[in-house]
Amino acid sequence: MEIQDREFFVLLGPSGCGKTTALRLAAGLEEANEGGIYIGERRVNEVAAKDRDLAMVFQSYALYPHMSVYDNIAFGLRMRKHSKDEIDKLVRDAAATLGIDELLKRKPGQLSGGQRQRVALGRAIVRRPQAFLMDEPLSNLDSKMRVQMRAELVRLHRELGATFIYVTHDQVEAMTMGSRIAVLDAGRLQQVGSPQEVYDRPTNLFVASFIGSPAMNLLEAEPAQVAAQDNSKKAGARAGGVDVRLPAGLANQLKESGASSLMLGIRPEHLGLNVTEPAATFDGQVDLVESLGNEQHVTLSLQRASVIARLSTTERIEHGSSLQLSVAPEHVQLFNAATKERIGP
Amino acid sequence: MTAGMPARRLLPRGVREFLTALPFLLPSMLLFGVFVFYPLGKSVYLGFFISNPFRTRQIFVGFDQYRDVLTSSDFISSLLVTATFTLYTVVPAIAIGTFLAVISNQKLPGIVIFRTIFSSTLAASVAISAVLWLVLLHPSIGVLNDGFDAVGLSRVNWLEDGGWAIGERATPWDMFTAWFIDPNWALISVSLATGWMNIGLFTVILLAGLQTIDEELYESARIDGAGRWSEFWHITLPMLSPTLFFASVVGTIFAFQAFGQIQILTQGGPVDASNVLLYSIYTTGFEAPFRVGAASVQALGLFVIMLVLTFGQFRLMSGRVFYR
Known part of the structure; x- marks a missing residue:
């Protein structure tokens, strides 16, 4: 150092x-x-x-x-x-x-x-x-x-x-x-x-x-062929049954790494309600809403995991309601679950 | 509402509080009364009388006995001996105790063994310690003199050579000069034994004092450029000053209370050379001719001296000792 x-x-x-x-x-x-x-x-x-x-x-x-x-x-x-x-x-x-x-x-x-x-x-x-x-x-x-x-x-x-x-x-x-x-x-x-x-x-x-508070959402995932925008199959990832499209560069690096099990990382502020051309969309039930005045932290329980999103307080979100949260492709981060190292730039 | 309430209200608040406090104070008031205040009063009373051994007959002499005893050369001499004894037993023992505490405060393997050894004299009773030193110091069959013989040093007349203190008119200046010409080996012998006993206690309390000093102060001083000696001088000593003060007060009180080792080693002799005040009180009051009144006066003298000394120590140290 x-x-x-x-x-x-x-x-x-x-x-x-x-x-x-x-x-x-x-x-x-x-x-x-x-x-x-x-x-x-x-x-x-x-x-x-x-x-x-x-x-x-x-x-x-x-x-x-x-x-x-x-x-x-x-x-x-x-x-x-x-x-x-x-x-x-x-x-x-x-x-x-x-x-x-x-x-x-x-x-x-x-x-x-x-x-x-x-x-x-x-x-x-x-x-x-x-x-x-x-x-x-x-x-x-x-x-x-x-x-x-x-x-x-x-x-x-x-x-x-x-x-x-x-x-x-x-x-x-x-x-x-x-x-x-x-x-x-x-x-x-x-x-x-x-x-x-x-x-x-x-x-x-x-x-x-x-680093980061609330901490980055980390979801177990594996490499998979997923449907692209034009419905053709492309290299991507699947996390808990949800298809995750990856930018071309990241998809290549994933292939090169040869990793078989992944961790998918998404910062809470990168999960949103209205994301155009999302990489992935998570359906779940609202488990907890913590309002901090200027923002709210929403915990969404998925089938096998849960994610936290940092959302603006202009959205009224009820405890127990169902919600869809999406993430843009450039905000998806990948880690090799075996080596714990980052995949991608 | 209880039946007692109206009756209590009749008394003023201060009196009510005093009555509440009384049962809590009673046990200690009783103890102090029986073992401290009554004997104190009785000593003052006894000082006014000259009596026969069992006080079957006594003559009232008023303050004459106070004047005679407190100005007698015996009393002055035993005061000098006591002061010297205190000096001999407290100062070196604190210095050595500090040294031992500092070296046994290092983080080294097996240091606990050394801590135990250094503080072990605390556990030895006065009688056993005194007999031990008797074996060491005995002028003709003592181990120390045999050792001196072996290495070609001249034997020292431990325990039996009174040096300057023989003769009742020794002034402090006589005492000082005599140290170099004719040391009072009897008093030095008793002081050796007593100081040795004190070292254990002082090491323990000084070690405890050292361990309350935050390690980061030393680290900070090291980065600030302090060497070992500066660390000791600028950090250890000031931070240890309350403990050193405490040790000096305790040591002084112990010196004034010393009895057993003097009884075993020198019986105050030769010719009063090691006759400290407390021992003098004992011989005056409890050995023939049992001058109880004179002993009481000496005891009161000791009491006043202790009082003044303790106050003085607190006054002297209050500005220099650092308390957190």
Whole structure:
């Protein structure tokens, strides 16, 4: 995995996937059993944490509770033997950047969660390191504060022009902040790409199901000859008795892959009531309607499975009624059920 | 509505609440009354009298006995001995306890065995520990002196050499200078045994204190560029300060309460060299000629000193100790 200079790089994955371990390896808090860690051209496996020129923001903030905010921010500089005047200037600059100049004399115990978060950031930025490592820094904040700090972190990243490596299990944070995302699962790298790439073209079933809320609908399917628009038989797929027409390119790739069992993936927002020239149409009964005000999530139970659609609230949909949902050909995604890998572009 | 309600309303609210609280307070009030407040009052009373051994006859002397006892050179000497004893048993034991706690707080295989060993002196009774040290320190047949012989060091007159404290007019300055010329080996011997007993306790409580410190603070400090020593100085010590303070208070109280090891090792001798205040109270009151009144006065003196000392420790430390 390679992280570009000045990038906002997000490590995303469920808990226990190894994202924090990856970050701690980069920080020098854990030792790698094998493989190399490089910062620039320099191999840093044997370099102590303090000599890697990195700063880390911990999930718990790890502020020194017995020191004032000022001393907390100054600690790293003092350890590096900066002069007193220099420390004072740098600390005040950092505090001004984060808007915590008023709090310098307080102890961490007297601060709110958001303020502590800023102090933790201040402690990191004051040293002007090559890269910032952040371990779920927003997970201890309430949701309103989290949204605010998200924007602030993006601003900070732009202002500092430094590399950010950010660990989170929250896909919203990953999507909104990251220039690139690395999705991890069970200690393995699943996919690296821009948020849009990862969302639009997940490389395997794990990424497909992990990114997006509500999650992508995944239906068991197998390759089949299906009737095309002009009633001729063409290569396609069948999912739970429903014929799925595929765009020519995808159909070819399916043939090339030689996959015998498939998973069909459709994002909830790609299921609609009125789709012209649909690839497939699912008949079912409405099981659940969850209205969010601006949209509604409709769960439709099919013969052997169920799908969730994200629909506009202008449609009145009754619980228990029958409904037809369709998907356009370009929105059908295919995965090899055996290898769990993506088929197609 | 119960029949009791109107009657209760007649009483003011404060009195009603007091009556409710009384049954809850009674057990501890009873215990404190019988075992603390009554003896305290009785000691004050006894201090006013000179009596024969079984107090069949006593003479009222008023505050004269208080003045005589509290200004006597015996009392001053035993105060000095007690202060020195406290210093010897608390400071090194805390330093060693901290060291042992820090090294046994490492995540190493089998570390539990070392933790058990380091804290084991906590489980040894005073009598057993004292006898153990008697075997080690005995001047003529002790293990330590035999060892000194073997490596060519001169034998030390443990337990029996009073050094500077012989003579009742030893000033603090005498004590200080005598340390280098003629150390009070008797007091050092008793302090060795007591300090050794304290180490177990201090290791346990300091280890517990260390384990409450968040590991991420150390990781953060490491990234901030702190070395082992800086970590200890800037993180461990301040975070441990409440525990260190607690250990010092407990250690001081233990030093003032030390009795068993002195009784077994030196009986306060030679010539009062290890005669700490508590032991002096015992010998005054319960050995011939059973001067109960004088012993009571000494006990009250100890009480006041402890009170002042504890207050002083809290005052002194309140600004420097960091509590979360």
